[in-house]
Amino acid sequence: MRYELIIFDWDGTLMDSVSKIVACMQVAAQEAEWGELDVAAIRDIIGLGLPEAIATLCPGIGPAQAERLRQRYAHQFVHGNTTPMPFFNGVEAHVARLREREQQRLAVATGKSRRGLDRVFTETGSGGWFHASRAADETRSKPHPQMLNELLLELDVPVERAVMVGDTEYDLEMARAIGMDRVAVTYGVHTPARLAASQPKWVAHNVEDLFGWLHG
Numbered sequence: 001m002r003y004e005l006i007i008f009d010w011d012g013t014l015m016d017s018v019s020k021i022v023a024c025m026q027v028a029a030q031e032a033e034w035g036e037l038d039v040a041a042i043r044d045i046i047g048l049g050l051p052e053a054i055a056t057l058c059p060g061i062g063p064a065q066a067e068r069l070r071q072r073y074a075h076q077f078v079h080g081n082t083t084p085m086p087f088f089n090g091v092e093a094h095v096a097r098l099r100e101r102e103q104q105r106l107a108v109a110t111g112k113s114r115r116g117l118d119r120v121f122t123e124t125g126s127g128g129w130f131h132a133s134r135a136a137d138e139t140r141s142k143p144h145p146q147m148l149n150e151l152l153l154e155l156d157v158p159v160e161r162a163v164m165v166g167d168t169e170y171d172l173e174m175a176r177a178i179g180m181d182r183v184a185v186t187y188g189v190h191t192p193a194r195l196a197a198s199q200p201k202w203v204a205h206n207v208e209d210l211f212g213w214l215h216g
Helices: 018-031 039-045 050-057 063-080 091-099 114-124 146-155 169-177 192-196 207-215
Strands: 005-008 105-110 132-135 162-166 181-185 202-204
Touching (some): 018 039, 039 050, 050 063, 063 114, 091 105, 091 207, 114 132, 132 146, 146 162, 146 169, 162 207, 169 181, 169 192, 181 192, 181 207, 192 202, 202 207
Parallel strands (some): 005 105, 105 132, 162 181, 181 202
């Protein structure tokens, strides 16, 4: 067992949800009368908490308009947009295999809200896969490492026995800030070159590559 605790990002790492996030954010910006948002810019902020993402995407936006955009995004994501969000092929089987290890601990650290994460846990039946989770609105947004520190404390695992897995520099940089090993996946949103700057322990180009390495 390489690590006692494996912490996964969600969107773009376990779940193929990037297309839906982009589409919902584009519509929400129009509905909030901000205007058109660039697809690349939206992809770039995936992983941040929603308030931080909006502030980055919409420099100078006022509090009322930002709240309107947030509300319209939430509505689109839950009720308006029907883009499917499957797990990447093989994720379910590989996580189940990790769960078979008696001492293995699994967690999620995500830019989603707690409400959003709990919703997807319920819809997919995946909540029972994980021993703990942290969402951006109950701690500090990535790349601040607070959510990782809280998971380590809750599960009583030293940092050297844990690894963070993610598809963005936000995932990798919050791990690097506390000396935690990190694994980059290149099938999400940030480029391999951008991920490499965070000095990951391993770079996985697909799900089989990722879990093959995690299984040891």
